[in-house]
Amino acid sequence: MEQQEILAKVQDIFRDVLDNDSIVLTPQTTADDVEEWDSLSHIQLIVGIEKAFKIKFTSKEILSWNNVGEMIDCIAKK
């Protein structure tokens, strides 16, 4: 899957889980840029992404991303 495609799908998941349709993600987006994205909703996002892409992240991966781009790289590698 192309990075752009993954980004679009991840954005949908963010909008759904965080209940905010105005969220726009770029590879540079960090948790500081999205109001509802805190350590708890992060877990909901992870579980949502795992289900949607039918993948499983390792614990280490979850704690390693600095922005959405790194998250998408990780999904692309799976």
Added chain:
Amino acid sequence: MLSFKELKSNLKKDNSKFPVKKVALLSDVATQFLAVALKGMGYERNYGIDLFEAEFNQVERQVMDPTSDLYQFAPDYTVVFQSTHKLLEKYSLMPPEAQATLADERLDFVQLMCQSVSGRVVYYNYPEIEDTVFGSYANKVASSFTYQLRKLNFELMNLAQKIPNLFICDIAGLQNKFGRDYMFDSNIYVSTEMVLSLDALPYVASRTLDVIGAIEGKFKKCLILDLDNTTWGGIVGDDGWENIQVGHGLGIGKAFSEFQQWVKKLKHRGIIIAVCSKNDEDKAREPFEKNPEMVLKIDDIAVFVANWNNKADNIRHIQSILNIGFDSMVFLDDNPFERNLVRENLPDVTVPELPEDPGEYLEYIYSLNLFETASYSTADADRTLQYQVESKRASLMQSFTNEADFLKSLGMVSEVKGFDSFNTVRVAQLSQRSNQFNLRTVRYTQADIESLGQDEEYATFSFTLADKFGDNGLICVIILKKLDTETLFVDTWFMSCRVLKRGMEDFTLHTIVEYARENGYKRIIGEYLPTAKNQMVEEHYPKLGFKKIEGAASQQFELIVGDHQGKEFYITKHTH
């Protein structure tokens, strides 16, 4: 089941019209998600959950310290989640010679907690983690974690039987149903110290609210069954009573047999079983009467309705005979059209989906936990008979033109006594069940009832009612509070709707007035606290001759003992 996300979005909704329950949540793991799930599920069950979340890993401190936030909060319910994870850690750090005491040590703590905490304790039991240190041989080693864990779960059941305010929430059962890999998500645990997966949380919250709801008096009393392809396989009208699919051997018949066995167990537990089927009545009855493979017999069915009317009307008819709320009824039907029709017309009736394959009915139904309860006594088991007797009584009544003659002909006898060790279970149970004929709807536990029975500030009465058709058992309870030497306040007056229109209210009042006269009381004050369900008794006190107290903050009524002239009744008092 709703998703965690749906539960979370419930937190934004207005729950201000729901009754508030104060719930404290104590855990040795992080509980932010569980707290969200409990509050969200509370909304689904029409409760406003006022949640006190103790700080992480403070179970012991909150319980042991009498000045802790927990005691300040004074919860109605203390939900305690001590995780298997932390228990395993504790076990692993113990010196090997002490490991065999793990279960006993935890049980001592639970017991101490139940003595210290006010209100009810809802305690999560322990989903198993098999550490495989001994492999299957762990079963032969008393100090193994597996042995200690199973002992703990087993002994918690014994403890719950001894301690009335301890209720076990069986999340170990949930793990048996869904599997450990479903319950636990290592990613969540590693990054948040929470041990329940997002998928498991709604089920855990649901089971917790099941327990709380049952204690609050919300539980199911009646199961209404469709027949063709629900209770047996095939169409009796087409196939004939001898050819329906039921019974053991190869094929789908065994699924229906096992379904019927489940229904029979519910009936023995005291759930009323009714039939609502689109069939000719004689054909619908034939399998019950003639097919030897049928587990359910005609005597198991309290109300049997088979005709071609629409099912919503038929369920209304069943409701009118049983005189219980629609919200205490469950309707099972394989036909999606009938399910939707009933859901639309009677939204309070619980109408679960059913899987297409009858082989999956039971496992699906198990996942719903439809029949949670907060009490059980053997008297429950007689209920079907009582409802069958009630329909006989109804037909006798039609043969009398005069109500008094009918009542006289019943030969009614009531045993009146205070609360004692024989009746506390039933009194507490009725206190939780009675919704309609209940003046103040104060719910008492068995422990409350025991202490009220001893308390000099109160006078307590329980009433049974028997007649020539049978014994209804304990059906009415009065708790009087002695406000001063001249005044009695009716703290509690509730009665089973089974015995309406028998003059029981007049007899009960007569008993109260007699007690007041003998003990020098001059006034009796009654109060009506309206709920969604007790409109039936709005005019209860005026009908009995009480005068409304003008200017009182609530609906209070007064009876001057000296002025009271009771109505005639046809119940004989039986005392030991």
